[in-house]
Amino acid sequence: xxxxxxxxxxxxxxxxxxxxxxxxxxxxxxxxxxxxxxxxxxxxxxxxxxxxxxxxxxxxxxxxxxxxxxxxxxxxxxxxxxxxxxxxxxxxxxxxxxxxxxxxxxxxxxxxxxxxxxxxxxxxxxxxxxxxxxxxxxxxxxxxxxxxxxxxxxxxxxxxxxxxxxxxxxxxxxxxxxxxxxxxxxxxxxxxxxxxxxxxxxxxxxxxxxxxxxxxxxxxxxxxxxxxxxxxxxxxxxxxxxx
Amino acid sequence: xxxxxxxxxxxxxxxxxxxxxxxxxxxxxxxxxxxxxxxxxxxxxxxxxxxxxxxxxxxxxxxxxxxxxxxxxxxxxxxxxxxxxxxxxxxxxxxxxxxxxxxxxxxxxxxxxxxxxxxxxxxxxxxxxxxxxxxxxxxxxxxxxxxxxxxxxxxxxxxxxxxxxxxxxxxxxxxxxxxxxxxxxxxxxxxxxxxxxxxxxxxxxxxxxxxxxxxxxxxxxxxxxxxxxxxxxxxxxxxxxxx
DNA sequence: AGCCATTTGTTCGTATGTATG
DNA sequence: TCATACATACGAACAAATGGC
Numbered sequence: 001x002x003x004x005x006x007x008x009x010x011x012x013x014x015x016x017x018x019x020x021x022x023x024x025x026x027x028x029x030x031x032x033x034x035x036x037x038x039x040x041x042x043x044x045x046x047x048x049x050x051x052x053x054x055x056x057x058x059x060x061x062x063x064x065x066x067x068x069x070x071x072x073x074x075x076x077x078x079x080x081x082x083x084x085x086x087x088x089x090x091x092x093x094x095x096x097x098x099x100x101x102x103x104x105x106x107x108x109x110x111x112x113x114x115x116x117x118x119x120x121x122x123x124x125x126x127x128x129x130x131x132x133x134x135x136x137x138x139x140x141x142x143x144x145x146x147x148x149x150x151x152x153x154x155x156x157x158x159x160x161x162x163x164x165x166x167x168x169x170x171x172x173x174x175x176x177x178x179x180x181x182x183x184x185x186x187x188x189x190x191x192x193x194x195x196x197x198x199x200x201x202x203x204x205x206x207x208x209x210x211x212x213x214x215x216x217x218x219x220x221x222x223x224x225x226x227x228x229x230x231x232x233x234x235x236x237x238x239x240x241x242x243x
Numbered sequence: 244x245x246x247x248x249x250x251x252x253x254x255x256x257x258x259x260x261x262x263x264x265x266x267x268x269x270x271x272x273x274x275x276x277x278x279x280x281x282x283x284x285x286x287x288x289x290x291x292x293x294x295x296x297x298x299x300x301x302x303x304x305x306x307x308x309x310x311x312x313x314x315x316x317x318x319x320x321x322x323x324x325x326x327x328x329x330x331x332x333x334x335x336x337x338x339x340x341x342x343x344x345x346x347x348x349x350x351x352x353x354x355x356x357x358x359x360x361x362x363x364x365x366x367x368x369x370x371x372x373x374x375x376x377x378x379x380x381x382x383x384x385x386x387x388x389x390x391x392x393x394x395x396x397x398x399x400x401x402x403x404x405x406x407x408x409x410x411x412x413x414x415x416x417x418x419x420x421x422x423x424x425x426x427x428x429x430x431x432x433x434x435x436x437x438x439x440x441x442x443x444x445x446x447x448x449x450x451x452x453x454x455x456x457x458x459x460x461x462x463x464x465x466x467x468x469x470x471x472x473x474x475x476x477x478x479x480x481x482x483x484x485x486x
Numbered sequence: 487a488g489c490c491a492t493t494t495g496t497t498c499g500t501a502t503g504t505a506t507g
Numbered sequence: 508t509c510a511t512a513c514a515t516a517c518g519a520a521c522a523a524a525t526g527g528c
Contacts, residue, residue, distance in 0.1 A: 063492085063525060285498055306505040
C-alpha cells in the first residue's frame, strides 16, 4: 500500500463529495484556505488538487468568486483510434498486409482543399488492404501531401503500411477524425468481401503539421464486424496514476 | 496582450521543440534544474510545465531516468456525444419529440448484466422518436434501472425525453459509449423512414453511478445523414486558456 | 461608479522523500 | 551502493481579478 499522497487524497475526497451529490452543481465549495485547514496542508497542495478537478471539467474557478461545481452535461468521451494491425494481432489473428496501388497524382478537390494546395500541386495516393487470418479486415485509402512530406516519394509502401510509416516518419500537431457509415462502392464490396446489403463503417482521419495538411485517410471497415468504443475523460476516476 | 505566465510560456516553448522535431521521440530532454536555469525560474515552475506535457501525453517522466519525448501514436481523440435536440436546433430545424412506448418490465439478459441485476428485478423501458422539421431523425430505445433511479416510475416521458430528464435528475460517475452500424429492423426502417438498403448508425450509451448501472440507451440514426467527429485532446495546442 | 476585501493565480526558495540507472 | 532526477510538500509573498458594498 503506497503512502498517502496528499494532493491526490484531497482531489479524490472532493471528487467524492461532488459525485455523491453532497456538493451539487452550482454550489460554491469552501475556499482554498478553509480546505487547507480541513486537510491539514498548505494552500498550494489544495490548489493542485483543485487544478486537476478543473482539468477534468468538474469545477470552475474564479478569483473572488470561488470554486463552483459544474453540472455534468457529460457528453465528452475519449476514443482511441484503433490501429488495424494492433487490433488484429490483439485478437490473436494473423495480420496480413497488401498494397494495392500507389501513384503520384492530382488530388480531388476536397482533398486539395484539406491540404490547402493549389490546383496542379502533387500528392501521393496509396490504397492497401489489411487482413485478419487472410480475411479482409480494412481497406485504407490515403492521400499524402508530397509538399509537406517529400520523403513520401521514395516510399513504395510494398511492405510497410502508410499508416505505420507516417507515425514513425512524420510528426504532426493536429488530427481530426470522423466516423460514419456508407454504402460501399462495388470495388469496396469486392475487396472487403461484404455481404450483399452490407455497409462500410468509415473512419476518416486527417492530420496537420501546424497549418499544412499531411494526410487524409479513409479507413473502410465491414460494418458487421467493426465498432468504436469510448472511455471516460476523467482519467483519475479509474486510474489514480497519471498525476 | 496578456503578460507572460512563466509555466505556460515554458510549456509552450517545450511543446514547440517537440512538435518541430528538434526534440525527436525517444530523446531525453534536459533535466528540471537545467531548464530552470535556461528559463530563469525555479524547479517548481518547470515541473508544472512538464506535468502538463505529461497530462497531454507528449512526454514520459521517470525518476532518475529523466524526461523522455514520446512518439505520438496519436490515437486519442475527444468526442462530444451529440444530443439530438441540440443538433437539430443548431441546424435551424424544428425539433419534434414523440414518446412511443413506456413500460416496466424484465430487461433482456444483456441489459440485466450491464445493470448487475438479478433475474426478475424490474427496469423501465422507454422508446421515443426525435424529429427534425417533422422528418424522423433518431429513435431512442432505453432501459433505466428502477432500483438505482426510483423516480423513474413517476415519469411518463410524454413531453420530456428520457435523455433530458436523466441528465437533470440523475448524477452519474461513469459513461461508456459504443459506435457501430447495424442492419435495421423492419420497425426501425419504418420509424426512421429509411431507404430500402439503408443501415442505421447506432450510438450505445451506458452510464453508472459508482457500480450501479443507471441506463443503457440505443440511439438509432439514419446512417445516410449522421456522423460523429472528434477533436484533439491537447487543449493547450489551440487554446492556451485551460491551464 | 468606484473602492476594497476576498479569493484565486503565480512564483519563489527550500526541504525531504522516492524510484532507479 | 549511491548519485541522480523526478515527486511532493511547505510557507511565504505578491499579483490579478472580481463580487459586493
